[in-house]
Amino acid sequence: MMKGSGSPQIQKGFGSGTGRSAQGYVNLLRGGVMAVLMGLMVGCVTEYSGGTQMSSDPNATLDKRVSLARQYIGVGDWENAKRNLELAQEVDPNNAEVFEAFALVYQSTGEFEMAENQFLAALKADPKLSRARNNYAAFLYSQGRYIEAEREFYRVTEDTLYSGRPMAFVNLGLCRLRLDDNAGAEAAFTRALSMDRRIPVALLEMGFIRLEAGDTDEAARYHEVYKTVSPQQSPRGLLLGLEIADQTGDRDALGSYELALRNLYPDSLEYRAWMERQSR
Secondary structure, three states: OOOOOOOOOOOOOOOOOOOOOOHHHHHOOOOOOOOOOOOOOOOOOOOOOOOOOOOOOOOHHHHHHHHHHHHHHHHOOHHHHHHHHHHHHOOOOOHHHHHHHHHHHHHHOHHHHHHHHHHHHHHOOOOOOOOHHHHHHHHHHHHOOHHHHHHHHHHHHOOOOOOOHHHHHHHHHHHHHHHHHHHHHHHHHHHHHHHHHOOOHHHHHHHHHHOOOOHHHHHHHHHHHHHHHHOOOHHHHHHHHHHHHHHHHHHHHHHHHHHHHHHHHHOHHHHHHHHHHHOO
C-alpha cells in the first residue's frame, strides 16, 4: 500500500475529484468523507405570509425565526434564510445561534471571510455551543486549515454532553490523517467506535489504517463490519475491498470488487485511480 497525504474537499467527497495521478490514488487511501455541518436542520419549509404574526414572546419569536432560517438553509434558499435571521437579530443582536446560522449561509454561498467572522462571533457569544464549534471546525477543514480544524474538533470532543460527539471524534481522526498522524487518527476513530460501533466512515478509515500498517486480517475485519452497516458500499468501501483482496491474493474477490466498482461507480475517482494503477 502506498503512503502519502492529500486534501479532499469535504463537501464534495472523493467521487467528485479530478486528479488522475499516482498521488491522487494515494489521497484516496489517506482520508474519508467528513460529516459536515452537524446539527443543521433539514426539512420541508413552512411558509409564513406577511400577514402571519409571530408570538408576542420575544424568545419564542427568536426561536421560530432561527428554526425557519435553518429549514431554508436546508433547501438552499439563502435569501429567505437571511431574511429570517435578520429578523431574529432584531430580537437579539448577540445570539450565538443566529451568528452560526449566518455563517452556514455565507459558507454555502462562498463568502468565506464573512462565514468565518460569523462563526467566531457565535463562539464569542457562546463558547460552549459545541455544534457551532463543530461546524466552524468543518469550515476550517474545508479550507485546508487542518491544524486549526484539529484543535477545534478536539475541543468539541471534550464536551461529554454533546450529542454529536461520536462524529466529532471521526472528524478529529480525519484531520489527523491530513496531518500524517496515523496513531492519533486511529485513537480518535477507536473512541468514535466505542460510542457507536456502526459509523461507516470510522470503520473504513480503521480498515485503511490497519491495512497500511500491514495488519490485513484486522483490516478485513473492519471491512466486514462496514459491509453489514452499509450493504450498498460506497466507492471507497469497494476500494478497501480491492486493496485487501490485492494484498491477500484473493483473485476472485479482486475481480468481484473491481466489477462492482466499474458497474456502480464508473465515473468515480476511486475507479479511475484504481484502473490507472493497474495499467502501470
